[in-house]
Amino acid sequence: MTDWDPVAYTRDLIADMRAHGGVPSQGMFAGRRLLLLTTTGAKSGQERTAVVAYRPEGDGWVNAGSKSGADDDPAWVANLVAATGKAEIEVDNERFPALATVEATGPERDRLWRPMSPTCPSSASTRARPIGSSR
Amino acid sequence: MPVFGEYPSKTNRIIPMIVLKRAGEFGEAGGHRVATGV
Numbered sequence: 001m002t003d004w005d006p007v008a009y010t011r012d013l014i015a016d017m018r019a020h021g022g023v024p025s026q027g028m029f030a031g032r033r034l035l036l037l038t039t040t041g042a043k044s045g046q047e048r049t050a051v052v053a054y055r056p057e058g059d060g061w062v063n064a065g066s067k068s069g070a071d072d073d074p075a076w077v078a079n080l081v082a083a084t085g086k087a088e089i090e091v092d093n094e095r096f097p098a099l100a101t102v103e104a105t106g107p108e109r110d111r112l113w114r115p116m117s118p119t120c121p122s123s124a125s126t127r128a129r130p131i132g133s134s135r
Numbered sequence: 136m137p138v139f140g141e142y143p144s145k146t147n148r149i150i151p152m153i154v155l156k157r158a159g160e161f162g163e164a165g166g167h168r169v170a171t172g173v
Binding site: 109 | 156
């Protein structure tokens with residue numbers, strides 16, 4: 001197996017999205033709803049762009065900070081908190097400033113998570129912990 | 136190295152949920168908060 005280059009993968013995925021109206025045209029994410037989330041690194045101060053899955057809800061976009069089931073949050077969560085929610089997002093090739101609300105625990109977090117969990121492969125957390133439980 | 140998207144692990148942590156909205160749609164008070172569930 002060849003070494004996997006996450007930077008190159010993300011770069012190519014973003015290019016593919018931008019070339020196809022914001023929706024990946026190939027690979028495992030073909031046709032999936034993805035957006036580009038650009039935050040400022042809490043430590044580095046550098047712009048960081050992440051590709052994240054979303055679910056539209058009302059006039060917003062709901063994301064899970066799952067990091068594919070890793071035991072720590074994706075860096076963009078800390079970046080959002082450090083930036084008091086300020087970010088830029090790109091949806092369907094439209095880029096604009098955004099504000100984020102981070103729901104870490106509690107009933108609203110659980111409500112937002114519930115529709116995601118059946119399709120999110122990193123959903124062990126909901127099986128291991130009753131809805132509404134805390135760390 | 137696992138291939139991206141193969142979900143090499145599952146976690147027992149509570150995954151934070153994030154709601155993004157266009158800036159300005161939260162009103163003048165701003166919309167950011169980190170909910171603690173308290």
